[in-house]
Amino acid sequence: MAEDEQNYDFSAIEKKWQDYWEQQKTFRAEDISEKPKFYALDMFPYPSGAGLHIGHPEGYVASDILARYKRACGYNVLHPMGWDAFGLPAEQYAIKTGTHPSETTKNNIDNFRRQIKSIGFAIDWDREINTTDPNYYQWTQWIFLKLFQRGLAYVDEKPVWWCPALRAVLANEEVVDGKSEVGGHPVERKNLRQVVLKITAYAEKLLEGLDELDWPDSTKRQQKAWIGRSEGAEIQFKIDGQDHSLTVYTTRPDTLFGATYMVVAPEHPLLEQLVICEKKDQVKEYVQSAAKKSDLDRTDLAKEKSGVFTGSYCINPLSGERIPVWVADYVLISYGTGAIMAVPAHDERDYEFAEQFNIPIRRVIIPPEESSKEDKLPYIGSGNMVNSADFNGMDANTCKGKIIEDLESKAVGKSAINYKLRDWIFSRQRYWGEPIPLVWVNQSDFEKAQNTEGVIKNSLPPEAVTSVKDGETLYALPLPDSELPLKLPEVENYQPAGTGESPLATISEWLDIWFNLTTGKTISRKDEKPDDENWVAATRETNTMPQWAGSCWYHLRYLDPQNPKSLVDSQKEAYWGGPDFYIGGAEHAVLHLLYARFWHRFLFDEGILANPEPYNKLFHQGLILGEDGNKMSKSVGNVVSPDVVIDAYGADSLRLFEMFLGPLEAVKPWSEKGIEGVHRFLRKVHREFLNQKKQHKGEETNKDTLRLLHETILKVTEAINDLRFNVAISQMMILINHLQKANSYSESTATAFIQILAPFAPHLAEEIYAILGGSGSIVELAWPKARKELLIAEEITIVFQVNGKLRGQAKFPQGTDKETILATAKSDAKVLSFLEGKEIVKEIYVPGKLVNLAVKG
RNA sequence: GCCCGAGUGGCGGAAUGGUAGACGCUGCGGACUUAAAAUCCGUUUCCCCUAGGGAGUGAGGGUUCAAGUCCCUCCUCGGGCACCA
Secondary structure (H helix, E strand, O other): OOOOOOOOOHHHHHHHHHHHHHHHOOOOOOOOOOOOEEEEEEOOOOOOOOOOOOOHHHHHHHHHHHHHHHHHOOOEEEOOOEEOOOOHHHHHHHHHHOOOHHHHHHHHHHHHHHHHHOOOOOOOHHHOEEOOOHHHHHHHHHHHHHHHHOOOEEEEEEEEEEEOOOOEEEOHHHEEOOEEOOOOOEOEEEEEEEEEEOHHHHHHHHHHHHHHOEOOHHHHHHHHHHHOOEEEEEEEEEEOOOOOEEEEEEOOHHHHHHOOEEEEOOOOOOHHHHOOHHHHHHHHHHHHHHHHOOHHHHHHHHHOOOOEEEEEEEEOOOOOOEEEEEEOOOOOOOOOOOEEEEOHHHOHHHHHHHHHHOOOOOOOEEOOHHHOOOOOOOOOOOOEEOOOHHHOOOEHHHHHHHHHHHHHHOOOEEEEEEOOOOOEEOOEOOOOOOEOOEEEEOHHHHHHHHOOOOHHHHOOOOOOOEEEEOOEEEEEEEOOHHHOOOOOOOOOOOOOOOOOOOHHHHOHHHHEEEEEOOOOOEEEOOOOOOOOOOEEEEEEOOOEOOOOOHHHOHHHHOOOOOOOOOOOOHHHHHHHOOOOEEEEOHHHOOHHHHHHHHHHHHHHHOOOOOOOOOOOEEEEOOOEEOOOOOOOOOOOOOOOOHHHHHHHHOHHHHHHHHHHOOOOOOOEEOOHHHHHHHHHHHHHHHHHHHOHHHEEOOOOOOHHHHHHHHHHHHHHHHHHHOOOHHHHHHHHHHHHHHHHHOOOEEHHHHHHHHHHHOOOOHHHHHHHHHHOOOOOOHHHOOOOOOOHHHHOOOEEEEEEEEOOEEEEEEEEEOOOOHHHHHHHHHHOHHHHHHHOOOEEEEEEEEOOOEEEEEEEO
C-alpha cells in the first residue's frame, strides 16, 4: 500500500471536531427564526451510577441523524438533552452511605454528559436541563399548584402498595406481579394519606386525542386499553326488606333477565347492612382473608373462585325476581360500583362461580340461527332474547338501549360509561423528589384564609382539600407562586420515617411553620410568631412528587430553559410547538406518555399552551441485546459500554453500527465482529478520499459513477425520511466500493458522498471536508439533490420467465418497444427449450423489468 | 385466556405483487509480505452425475401470468393485558 497513506486516527479527529462544535456553538438553535423549525427530542435519561450503556445512544443517534439531515435541508433545528434526575437509586445510595443525593446526581450527570458528548451529537448544550435543579422544579411545582387550584388534586387515604424493603409507597404501575418493579421486592397493601391527581377527569380527552397522533399502533392500543373505556348501564336493585338499593354497573343490560345472583366486593360499603345475623361470622372471616390477599394471590387463585352468601336478596327491577346477594373477591371495589349483577349464562367468570356454588344458570340469549353450533354456555356473543318477558325475540344488541330506556322511565337505572383508568397517586414518601408546595392548617384558620383577601384566597380549589390527622380535620392551602421554588431542606438522615412518611416529616424546623394568609410567606415556628393576625400555625406537606412529574413537561422547558418568569415564553412555544420527532423506549408506552399528555392537555385547557398534545410523532427504538442474544445486564455480564467501543473504534463507528444493526424499531443483538465491518467501511472512506490522486476537478465525467451517486443520494434521502438507516448505510457502502474500483472520480462526487455520510459519521465527514479544502463546517452545506433524470440507464436488462421461472435475460436499449422484446424473449435459446411442445396461453410484459410467458401442455 | 407483532443462508439483515438472499459479518481459497497486521481478489442457501437442472423465505392450503410480500388454517417466538362485569 501507498506509504503516504495516513492512518484513520479517529480519536484525534473526533476530539478535534467535538471541540470545534463546542467552541463555535455550531448546534445552537435560534429561539425564533424565519426558517422552518425541526425539533428532535429524545426521552431524557435517568443518570444512573452505572453510566451510559450501549442502548441509550441508539435513539439519540437516530434523532441526531434526523436533526443533522433537517439542518442541511434548511431547518432551524433543536436537538436538546437533559437529565431526569430525581429518583430512588440516588436516595437508596444516600441511605447506605450518607452521601447527599444531589452530590451523587451531579457526579452521575457529569459522567453521562461526558459520555454523550463523546458520541458527537448535534446538541445545543446551552439548553441542558435538570429536573432536580430548583430553577426547573419551581415550574413543576407551579404546574402542580395550577392543578390544585382547579380541583384536580386531592388528598385521600388510599390502600397503596407499600414495599417494606424500599420503605416506599409504589404506584400501581411500579408493581409487577406483586413485586416492586425496581429490585423485585415483595409489596403489601397499606392505607396511607396520599396526594392524588384527578387524571380520570381527562379520561375522555386522553382517549380521543390518540386518534390524531402519529404514534406506533401498539402504543396507542396500550393507552386505549389502559384508559379502558366501556359503555353500559348502572342499574339499581332494591334490597329486599330494606330501603336501600344496590347499584351495579354492567356492559350487558340486555342480560338483565339472566341475573341469578348478585356480588358485592368485600370492601363494599353496603356489605355490613346486607349481611344477616346468621352469616355475620362467616362473612367477616371471608372479608378478612380477602384483605390479606395481594393482587398476586388473587390472580394465582383466579381458577378457584371464592365467596360467601350474605343471606340478603335484591329485587330485579324489571322482572321483580328475588336474587341472592353474595360477597366475593372476584369483584373489585375499584371498578364500576364495586357490585355486579351476575349472569352466569353469559359471562365466563359468573359461570365459573355459579357452577362452583350451584347457583342457577339461566340463558337469556340464543345465538343467531346461522351459527347455532355456538351453543355452549357461557355464551358471550350476540343473538336473540329469550326468557326476558316482553323483550323475547328481539335482537340483544338493540335491546341494550330498550332496557336502559325502560329502566330510566322507572327511575331505577341509567346508561353509564366507565373507565379502568384510576386517579394518579402523586405522592411519594421519599426525600429525593420535588416537595409538594402545600401547607396544612386547622379548620378555623382555613375559614380565615377563605375570608382574607390575597394570593391564597385567589388560588384555593373549588372544594377544600382535607385530610384527617389524629382525629382532627386539616385543610390544605397552596403556597403562592412567589414562594416557589420550595426547595428541599437539608436532612440528617435519608431513611423514611417508620410510619411510611417521608424523611421530610422528621425535620421539624422545616415542617412546622408560621404561614401568612395574605402573602403566603412562611417562617419557621422556631422563630417567634410575628405580631400580625394573618400569621397562623401550619405544617408543610411532607410528601414529594413521583419521578414522572419532571418528565411531564420537560419538552417545553428546552424551548426556554432559563426563563425565570414563566415555564416557557409563549412566543417561543408558538414558534417551536411540540417535538417533530420523539424517540424513546416502548417501556414508557403508558406511564410517562400518558402522564405527560395529561399535564400538557391541562396546560392547554388553561390557555398556557397552544397545542393540546405534547408529542405528535413518536417512535420507539428496539432494544439492543447482548452478543449472546440476552438482554444486557450486569449479572449476566454481557453489558457493552460505549466508552470501550469508542476507544477501540471511535464514535463514528459506534453511531454507524448502531444504525446498521437492523431496523431501528427491531430488537437486535450486538456484535463485536459487526462493528469491525462498519469500521472498515469508514477506514475505506478515509483512505479513498485522502488519496486525492484519483480525484479530478469539475463535474463527474463517468456516467456510471454519476448515476450511482445520484441513486445513492436518492436512496439515502428516502431512507432517512423513512427512518431506515440500515438501508441508507448499505447504499453508501455500495457507492464507496464502486469509487474504490473506479480509476478516477470528481471532487464533487467525493464532496456529495461525505455530505450524505455526515449525519451518520459527522466527525469523519468534517475532517474529509476540511482536507478537500472546504471551509467552516460541513453542516453548513445544503443537502445534495438527487437528479432523477440521471437514474435512467441507457440500457435496460429484461428478465425472461416461463411460468414465472427465470429462464434467461437480455439487454435492450432504453425505449425498445414491447414487440421487439417479446420476440427476443421467445427466440431465446433457453426460453425455447422450455416452450417446446407447449402452447403459450399468456404473454406478460412488465416495462423495463421482465417478460413472463405462461404456457400449457 | 385475550389483543398485537414477527418467523428469509452459518449470523445481522435486503427485496413499490415482478431476477430471493442487496449490504455487512463469519467461513473457505488466493494475492501482497521474510512473517504478521492492514489491504485487495475470488467464493460462501441447500441438493444432484457441477453442461445444466431441481428445491427453497416456519407448516399446510388458496388467489394470481407471477407470492417472502395478499387471503384462510395451524405452529413457534417476542411484546402487551389479565377476574375491569
